Amino acid sequence: MIVRDLDHARNSSRRVDSDGWNSVRLLLKNDGMGFSFHITTIYAGAELPMHYRNHLESVYCVAGTGSIEDRASGTVHAIGPGVLYALDKNDPHVLRADTDMTMACVFNPPLNGKEVHDVSGAYPLIAEAVSQ
Amino acid sequence: MIVRDLDHARNSSRRVDSDGWNSVRLLLKNDGMGFSFHITTIYAGAELPMHYRNHLESVYCVAGTGSIEDRASGTVHAIGPGVLYALDKNDPHVLRADTDMTMACVFNPPLNGKEVHDVSGAYPLIAEAVSQ
Numbered sequence: 429m430i431v432r433d434l435d436h437a438r439n440s441s442r443r444v445d446s447d448g449w450n451s452v453r454l455l456l457k458n459d460g461m462g463f464s465f466h467i468t469t470i471y472a473g474a475e476l477p478m479h480y481r482n483h484l485e486s487v488y489c490v491a492g493t494g495s496i497e498d499r500a501s502g503t504v505h506a507i508g509p510g511v512l513y514a515l516d517k518n519d520p521h522v523l524r525a526d527t528d529m530t531m532a533c534v535f536n537p538p539l540n541g542k543e544v545h546d547v548s549g550a551y552p553l554i555a556e557a558v559s560q
Numbered sequence: 561m562i563v564r565d566l567d568h569a570r571n572s573s574r575r576v577d578s579d580g581w582n583s584v585r586l587l588l589k590n591d592g593m594g595f596s597f598h599i600t601t602i603y604a605g606a607e608l609p610m611h612y613r614n615h616l617e618s619v620y621c622v623a624g625t626g627s628i629e630d631r632a633s634g635t636v637h638a639i640g641p642g643v644l645y646a647l648d649k650n651d652p653h654v655l656r657a658d659t660d661m662t663m664a665c666v667f668n669p670p671l672n673g674k675e676v677h678d679v680s681g682a683y684p685l686i687a688e689a690v691s692q
Contacts, residue, residue: 429630429651434642454644462668463595498561510566512586519561532664536594
C-alpha cells in the first residue's frame with residue numbers, strides 16, 4: 429500500500445513547475461498502477477494550448493473555474509468544481525483558467541515524471557523510470 | 561472529448577448506492593480510457609472492509625477525514641484532504657470515515673459499472689459493457 433500526502437509531495441521532486449501551472453505527481457509509472465495521478469494547479473489567467481498525442485488524460489476539477497476549448501470543433505465547455513473532461517481521442521485543446529484551478533489528473537500510460545511538454549504541447553513517451 | 565458534471569451524473573444511473581457509501585462513476589470501461597474514475601462519498605461512521613483482488617485502485621481524499629487500516633500489517637494511516645492511498649498490491653484494508661469523505665477513485669482495469677462487492681469485499685471482473 430502506498431500512502432502519500434499532497435502537502436509533503438509539493439515540497440519534493442514530485443512537484444514540477446512550468447509557465448502557468450504546477451503539477452504534483454502523487455503516482456508515477458514506477459508505482460506500478462498502470463496510470464499516473466497528479467494534482468495540478470492552473471494559475472488564474474493562464475491560457476494553455478495542449479495536445480497529448482501519446483497519452484489519454486482525464487481531468488477532474490476540484491476547485492476553481494475556467495474553460496476548455498476543443499480545438500477540433502471549437503466548442504468551449506465551462507469548467508468548475510465537479511466537472512470532468514477526458515481526452516479520449518487525444519484531443520487538442522486549450523485550457524483557460526479564470527481563477528486558480530485545482531485539477532486531479534490521470535494519465536494512461538502513466539508519466540514517469542521526467543517528461544516536459546514539447547513544442548507541440550505533447551509529452552513524449554519515455555521508458556526510463558524516475559527515482560523516488 | 562468527454563465532458564461530464566458530477567451534479568448531473570449523481571442523478572443518473574452513474575450513481576451506485578450501497579451500505580455506508582455511494583459512488584458516481586464519471587468514467588467507465590466503455591469510455592475507452594483504460595481506467596475508470598469515480599467520485600465516492602463515504603458516510604460518517606462507516607467502517608468498510610474491502611479487498612479488490614482483481615483491480616488496482618488509487619484513492620485521493622478531496623474532503624473529510626478518516627483512516628485506512630492495512631490489514632496485512634495492521635498499520636493505520638490517517639486520511640484527510642490531500643492524502644492519497646494506492647492499493648498497489650491488491651491490499652486488503654478497512655476504510656473508516658470520521659466525517660463524510662469525498663474521494664476521487666481510479667480503478668485499473670476500469671469498472672464497467674455493473675459490479676457489486678462480493679462477500680469478500682472484491683469486485684468481480686466482468687467483461688460486458690454498460691450502457692450509457
